[in-house]
Amino acid sequence: MHSTSASDDLTVSRIRTLVTSGEKSAVEICQTFLNRIAAGNSQLNAMTTVLPDEALSRAETIDAHRNEWNDLPLLGVPITVKDVICTRGHLTTAASKILEGFRPPYDATVVTRLQEAGAILIGKTNCDEFAMGSSTEHSIYGPSRNPWAIERTPGGSSGGAAAAVAARFAPISIASDTGGSIRQPAAFCGVVGLKPTYGRVSRYGLLAFGSSLDQIGPLALTVADAETVLSVIAGSDPKDATSIDKPIIPLAENQRGHAKGTRVGVPRRLLDSDEESLNGDIRDSFELALKKLNDLGSKIIDVDLPHADYAVPSYYLVAPAEASSNLARYDGVRFGFRSDFSEPINDGAERVTNMYKQTRNTGFGAEAKRRIMLGTYALSAGYYDAYYLQAQRIRTLIRNDYDLAFTKHRVDVIAMPTTPSPAFKLGEHTNEPLKMYLGDVFTVSANLTGLPAISVPSGFTSTGLPIGFQLTGRPFDETTLLRLGDALEQSAPTFPKPSLHLK
Amino acid sequence: MPKRLTRPEVDRIAALAHLELTDEEAELFTRQLGDILDFANRLQDVDTTSTKSSWQSSESVNSLREDNLLPSLPTEEALANAPDASGAHAGSRFFRVPKVIG
Numbered sequence: 088m089h090s091t092s093a094s095d096d097l098t099v100s101r102i103r104t105l106v107t108s109g110e111k112s113a114v115e116i117c118q119t120f121l122n123r124i125a126a127g128n129s130q131l132n133a134m135t136t137v138l139p140d141e142a143l144s145r146a147e148t149i150d151a152h153r154n155e156w157n158d159l160p161l162l163g164v165p166i167t168v169k170d171v172i173c174t175r176g177h178l179t180t181a182a183s184k185i186l187e188g189f190r191p192p193y194d195a196t197v198v199t200r201l202q203e204a205g206a207i208l209i210g211k212t213n214c215d216e217f218a219m220g221s222s223t224e225h226s227i228y229g230p231s232r233n234p235w236a237i238e239r240t241p242g243g244s245s246g247g248a249a250a251a252v253a254a255r256f257a258p259i260s261i262a263s264d265t266g267g268s269i270r271q272p273a274a275f276c277g278v279v280g281l282k283p284t285y286g287r288v289s290r291y292g293l294l295a296f297g298s299s300l301d302q303i304g305p306l307a308l309t310v311a312d313a314e315t316v317l318s319v320i321a322g323s324d325p326k327d328a329t330s331i332d333k334p335i336i337p338l339a340e341n342q343r344g345h346a347k348g349t350r351v352g353v354p355r356r357l358l359d360s361d362e363e364s365l366n367g368d369i370r371d372s373f374e375l376a377l378k379k380l381n382d383l384g385s386k387i388i389d390v391d392l393p394h395a396d397y398a399v400p401s402y403y404l405v406a407p408a409e410a411s412s413n414l415a416r417y418d419g420v421r422f423g424f425r426s427d428f429s430e431p432i433n434d435g436a437e438r439v440t441n442m443y444k445q446t447r448n449t450g451f452g453a454e455a456k457r458r459i460m461l462g463t464y465a466l467s468a469g470y471y472d473a474y475y476l477q478a479q480r481i482r483t484l485i486r487n488d489y490d491l492a493f494t495k496h497r498v499d500v501i502a503m504p505t506t507p508s509p510a511f512k513l514g515e516h517t518n519e520p521l522k523m524y525l526g527d528v529f530t531v532s533a534n535l536t537g538l539p540a541i542s543v544p545s546g547f548t549s550t551g552l553p554i555g556f557q558l559t560g561r562p563f564d565e566t567t568l569l570r571l572g573d574a575l576e577q578s579a580p581t582f583p584k585p586s587l588h589l590k
Numbered sequence: 591m592p593k594r595l596t597r598p599e600v601d602r603i604a605a606l607a608h609l610e611l612t613d614e615e616a617e618l619f620t621r622q623l624g625d626i627l628d629f630a631n632r633l634q635d636v637d638t639t640s641t642k643s644s645w646q647s648s649e650s651v652n653s654l655r656e657d658n659l660l661p662s663l664p665t666e667e668a669l670a671n672a673p674d675a676s677g678a679h680a681g682s683r684f685f686r687v688p689k690v691i692g
Contacts, residue, residue, distance in 0.1 A: 192663055285647045329653070400632055421685055442688050451609075481641075
């Protein structure tokens, strides 16, 4: 049924079939993935922690209970979890020195739900510090690398998660998306990435970055696998007051494989603006995907998003403002790293403040500090109205643009490339953070508006780098995103794997 | 429109954020944050006098529950990650910070 992934791929659906039928044991499957990590991670640096003993022991338990548990949707499926999501007893550092050695005393709700559905946690994935970045270069563990081109970034902030799926270290990675952190790396690494609607998935146990923007979702090899994982992790949670209980409408079988009756909006003016010029191969791939959707039955409609040009500057005020508040808790008192402070200061209050300052200055990396500074400035007296409040108001206008497209033009989804350019080289944007921020032009709106969005692979540049095609949907209508993503995937030629030269 | 960011402002913001930047970092941030804020100044072009702000994107208002007593994290687990949880007396455990008084 999933003809698009290479036939020998161990997708979620394939693993489940093998394990429930007894054709393969969960232990065998788990060992296969652990072997791949052992062989390839030294090159990709996708994993921050690998848990072979715990994973194999869990797989043994699953094998022992195979018959009673055979209706579990993720039975025996190995997963990785981004290092910003709490896993009880296992290092969770947000790739930051300031959380050095932190072992959470509890599991995030998503981790609990995945494990209850039969999944096996095999490790944690690398990311930009506190999920701030678009390249996974801002990590205490060093940068992750792109399996398609080792000198390039896998994207970020969930670069390790995307590289891990592309390199088949696990069929599923769970990550967070605050401004594109699931979708952009998915595009750079040629895998599927889904950011659900704000409120769809509990964030309990996610180390908060931008609380009004953060959402947890899957990276996967196929759209069908992302669909399965979403159905497991979605739903309200008393531990996250923003989570909402809305049923996910399952995709009817007669809706699969075509796009009849759907309306796809295309913001032409935004794509033609020269702010961050769109790579030619990406533009071609985007047009080809639209044509495919049209062939599959979609009607393609021009829409205008008049405030789209303001999305990046709004985002880079709102997100750092929320981050500066969320990161205030890291002060060397309750968890993680504390700087050695030995200055002889007589004033006790000053002594404590000094400890906070030295801890934070040594514990946070450059990008985290930059954003804390930017956010503190945007919230400070004299600048609050001009920056933070103005950005929050423009956020309303951006959401209104989308609502108008959904109502007036009656589109079901809005299509855009996921990124304006393909994976860039490590170090390319290190000194010019603004240049890196501009690359988020197509992804940040889904976070500012809370709308669900998916990135699916849509081809390659002439130099062989993966390209992502993005669809943004109505609130809580992940179903249409999955439906169209799946139809595109089914119509694509067999999707190749990266030709890793793994030692 | 706000003026270009200056070094004294960067120092003031660093103090507010409990960051003790090196001289080099402060200079770098003055330039980089200045560029980012200049770019963000385009937001001033938009008339938002009659626009409400979006504090968050979901429509949910309050999420209430019964005020029932539920188990919470045991003290030992809560203190397990503290850089210093040693009490002054044998067996006492709490989050320890540098001496504030005296």
